[in-house]
Amino acid sequence: MSITLTDQDRPELQEAIEQMVESGFTGVTMRVHDERGEWVGSAGGRKLGETVKPPTNGHVRIGSNTKTFTATVMLQLVAEGTVGLDTLVADCLPGFGLDPKITVRMLLQHTSGVFNFTGEYYDDGTFAPGIPATTAGQEWVDNQFKTYRPEELVRLALSKPARFEPGTDWSYSNTNYVLARLLIEKVTGRSLGEEMQRLILGPLGLSNTVVPDTSPEIPEPHTHAYYRYEDAGRQKTVDVTRQNPSWISTGGDMISTTQDLHTFISALMGGKLLPAPLLAEMCKPHPKVGYGLGVFLQDAGENGGTVITHNGGMAGHGALMYSTPDGSKTLTAALNYVDDAALSLAEAFQKATQRLVKEVFGGGQAGSADAARPAQ
Numbered sequence: 001m002s003i004t005l006t007d008q009d010r011p012e013l014q015e016a017i018e019q020m021v022e023s024g025f026t027g028v029t030m031r032v033h034d035e036r037g038e039w040v041g042s043a044g045g046r047k048l049g050e051t052v053k054p055p056t057n058g059h060v061r062i063g064s065n066t067k068t069f070t071a072t073v074m075l076q077l078v079a080e081g082t083v084g085l086d087t088l089v090a091d092c093l094p095g096f097g098l099d100p101k102i103t104v105r106m107l108l109q110h111t112s113g114v115f116n117f118t119g120e121y122y123d124d125g126t127f128a129p130g131i132p133a134t135t136a137g138q139e140w141v142d143n144q145f146k147t148y149r150p151e152e153l154v155r156l157a158l159s160k161p162a163r164f165e166p167g168t169d170w171s172y173s174n175t176n177y178v179l180a181r182l183l184i185e186k187v188t189g190r191s192l193g194e195e196m197q198r199l200i201l202g203p204l205g206l207s208n209t210v211v212p213d214t215s216p217e218i219p220e221p222h223t224h225a226y227y228r229y230e231d232a233g234r235q236k237t238v239d240v241t242r243q244n245p246s247w248i249s250t251g252g253d254m255i256s257t258t259q260d261l262h263t264f265i266s267a268l269m270g271g272k273l274l275p276a277p278l279l280a281e282m283c284k285p286h287p288k289v290g291y292g293l294g295v296f297l298q299d300a301g302e303n304g305g306t307v308i309t310h311n312g313g314m315a316g317h318g319a320l321m322y323s324t325p326d327g328s329k330t331l332t333a334a335l336n337y338v339d340d341a342a343l344s345l346a347e348a349f350q351k352a353t354q355r356l357v358k359e360v361f362g363g364g365q366a367g368s369a370d371a372a373r374p375a376q
Contacts, residue, residue: 010039016355017043020335023348027054027223030320030333031258032360033266040258047224048237048338055221057259059208060334061245062319063252063312065261067177069200070192070250071108071294072268074180075278076199078104083187085281092183096158101166104183107176108293109286115160116173117153118251131156131247137229137341140315141238147214148246150178170288174251181250192250200273204263210255216242218255223336225316237338240315252314261321261332269308269327283308283325298322304362311353315339318349322357331360 010032017028020043027044042053077083083092085105089112090098099113106112119130131148132139157175164171181192188195193211201209210219218241228237245253256264267273274282285297292308300307309322318335333356337345 010036010041012359013039014041014043016352016359017041017333019355020044020348020352023352024345025335025337025348025352026226027336028333029054029056029058029258030331030356031056031262032329032331033262034329034360044336046336048226054223054334054336057208057221057257058334059210059219059222059255059257060319060336061218061225061252061314061317062254062256062261062321063248063314063317065256065310065312065319065321066250066252066254067312068268068294068310068321069196069254069264070177070180070184071282072273073184073192073195073199074104074108075274075282075293077184077187077195079275079278083183089179089183092186093179096154098158098179099162099166103166104180105293106166107180107183109170109291110172110176111168111170111286112166112173112176112179113162113164113169113171114173114175114179115157115162116171117157117175117178118248120160120163120173128160138231140227140229140341141240143247144240144242145216145244146247147244148249150182150246150249153178153247153249154182170286170291172291174248177250200264203273204267206256206260206263208257209260209264212245212253212255214244214246216244218242223317223334225314225336226338227315228338228340240339241317243315245314248314252312256319258319258332258334261319262330265308265321265323265332266327266330269323269325271327298357300357300361302362304357307357307361313339313349320353320356322361324361329361331356 017030020028029042032039040056046052046054087104089102090100102112117130120128196211224241227240282293290297296309298307298309307322311320316339320333322331
């Protein structure tokens with residue numbers, strides 16, 4: 001039986017999330033499950049300018065944590081024999097002109113080389129923009145409720161030069177996971193949402209987790225998300241809590257809660273969703289970055305060992321998800337904040353996650369900036 005702990009029982013955790021608010025986040029809710037029991041705390045506000053704290057199990061757009069759910073569905077289909085990790089994607093998805101060497105594994109591990117449809121950052125510091133919804137300012141606001149179909153996102157990405165030959169390097173690309181969605185839908189004949197329900201949400205009872213497709217709604221209760229931009233020389237901040245998430249699709253569109261994220265990552269790492277050999281494949285890191293198949297592997301520092309993680313940001317909402325490799329200790333969090341084109345909170349986000357991992361999983365530094373990379 002889980003013991004529920006209060007702020008007074010874990011003052012260091014409450015202080016950590018209050019410091020996140022002081023560093024610029026609007027609100028933070030965090031949930032920790034470990035040998036001491038369950039701790040849940042919140043800090044900051046549900047809305048800008050309000051003192052009402054975020055709901056302790058509110059809904060949040062989880063951004064790139066969507067990738068971990070999607071990779072798990074794909075690996076479950078591998079376990080069922082529907083598809084293989086070395087299946088050639090172009091054979092299943094003809095008509096896109098995909099490089100014939102790209103495999104399912106390359107999609108899940110970001111080694112396909114396909115252009116990132118939300119924009120590509122190159123090593124020399126240059127940036128190649130993607131779809132209009134991810135450009136700065138008024139254009140993002142104007143596209144807040146526009147529907148993008150996944151095929152449209154893929155075709156845009158494939159109209160750009162590939163970053164490298166498939167399998168020769170690593171580069172984070174949301175396009176990989178939209179291709180994964182299309183492949184899942186092609187080989188099963190069902191929507192990703194239906195397969196997610198059949199394989200994960202239903203079996204685990206994740207009733208607060210949503211695959212929204214094009215719906216702009218987010219279930220109550222929830223915090224509010226914001227976007228700041230410059231218009232005619234003036235700063236504007238708008239509420240973007242309601243938005244059509246099809247612009248990011250399977251790169252980061254799902255909605256969940258800290259409780260459901262805990263249940264999911266604990267079950268996944270505990271071996272309840274995948275056979276042991278496929279879970280081992282999922283957690284086998286790429287040598288360049290430490291990315292497996294839909295998860296990052298991160299060193300938690302001295303005495304902390306390895307943590308399995310994926311974090312995400314989604315235009316003013318964000319989510320953290322960390323677990324020990326056996327699923328026995330987890331940290332999940334929901335964030336709301338004011339997003340902007342300059343990603344002004346990126347440094348604060350990185351420092352905060354380092355501190356949280358140190359507090360919960362052990363001493364030392366939390367790892368590379370890539371572990372905190374948001375959806376965009």
